[in-house]
Amino acid sequence: MPRGIALWAIGLAAALVLPLVLSTFFIVLLIEIAVVALFATAFNLLMGFGGMVSFGHAAYFALGAYAAALLAQKAGWPMLAALAAAPFVAALGALVFGFFIVRLTHTYFAMLSLAFGQIVYTVIFKWTGLTGGDNGLLNIWPPALLRSQTAYYYFTLLVIGTSFLGLHAIVTSPFGYALRAIRENPRRARFIGVNVRRHQLYAFVLSGFFSGIAGGVFAFHNGSVFPDFAFFTKSFEPLVVVLLGGVQSFYGPLAGAFGFKMLEWLISKWAPIYWPLFLGAIVIAVIVLLPQGFVGLLGRRAWRPRPSIAK
């Protein structure tokens, strides 16, 4: 696929060169786009490829962020070690909660994931001794080498780029195809010998793992973590990004994250108070008017089943 490789090369070159010409403000924006893109892509592993919509995914983002922050601040771990541990804490949370959640389907799946998400939020909010409660944890900065925004940008690019490669490998592996089979028809998948529940649990844990990476990278970028990271409105973020970018295409969330953050920036600039209004209105408009998302509007139909198969 020379065209794909060319696109990748252009994208990578742009990502490497851009910080040299952009102001600090836009570098920060790019870091945040990368974080949201990874969070949404991890979320889309469930929603787009597994057909499972979690309403509590902020929990795993927050687990990653808090694990990184607590290990760095309270346990005195070096940043890289704390960051490396973050996804494993998030994955552990996803394993424990996911064990129960994947037993349910559709609406009930979404509801139980929301309930567990709220438990995580409540624990973080109430456990003031450990997490600082509502005040959060402050002063979580990377070492001096990565302190400048440009340096942290390249670090983010490395970590999140690697994560994207990992997610892409998962999606194109036999496991990824089994997941799609389960999405299309769980019963038929079971007949051909796929252990449906176990595959769903693995997907859930992997999704939590990568959400944890996004959370950890964001913690050191933000310099602080707050209980809001786990609140259910935060779980809405990857959902919107995926809807904007188009469900069921691997790069959809990446495009969605750009659109999402640009919109947030534009709207927040002249009227931050209107941001949630726009967010909600966009979602409603996309659902009512553009069932395929914006990328779907462009005609990209990667990994979408043909209509004859879908119904």
Add this chain to the structure above:
Amino acid sequence: MELITSLFPWITNGPLIAVQVMSGLSVGMFLFLISVGMSLIFGVTRIVNLAHGSFYMVSAYFMVTLIEVMPERALSFWIALLLAPVGVAILGGVIEVTLLRRIYRRDPMMQLILTFGLILVIGTLVLLVWGPDNKSVPRPDALAGSVRIFGQPFPSYYLLVLGLSPLVAVGLWLVFYRTRWGMLVRAATVDREMLGALGVNVSRLYTQVFVFGSWLAGLGGALAAPTVAVALGMDADVLINAFVVVVIGGLGSFAGSLISALLVGELQSFGILIFPAVSIVLLFAIMAVVLIVRPWGLLGRPEE
């Protein structure tokens, strides 16, 4: 026994327990009003309306404004109590006709996400109209004080809630089980397509049910307004509680909502005494257990 009394010193305090039971009952009745509407809407339209808490919040804000603009001090509360839920019912009707009607045939997840979007839109509109400061709704003069129950003070406004809610519950039962409309609603929860095939205008029934459910949320919000700080964020709080109630009781079940609302009300009331820090976690843990053992709730029906 000594261990128990040392752990829970209130356990021998009969009057305190009695008051705690009564306040649990009032909380439960608020939850019932809200969750029964949510459950009803789900039963008929198969949409879990996440904006239900927003309707409750809007109704409380309507109370604030209505009481402010009305000159007649003695009656204003009661008139507002009648008007605010009607306003919310109209809002619900508009949303059903303009948005939800377009997506009944779509993926249930998309419906869920759309109502999630409504939370953000309604929340921001409330912020723009009423501002970020907390508001309060005065209790009507006759119910402003407190009465003594077994020597313990108990706010007399809650007596109104305790008195009114059983009336609403009986009224709902009469509507569902003794009218033709209620029969259609119950039929729709069992088999919508068959109902349509039998010549019932299902689309109109959906709108009516949504309006009625919104009115119930509005009634809950209007009644609750004098007992809480009317503030942004009450939508999420009440949604989560109503959600727990509906899930434990079973989506689409009238009796399930009642039983589970009272259960959750008491649990919150006593949970604060037993596990002050984690009462909400306890609530979610119970919900999680119910979802795992009986995903369709205590009195609900399995998903087909």
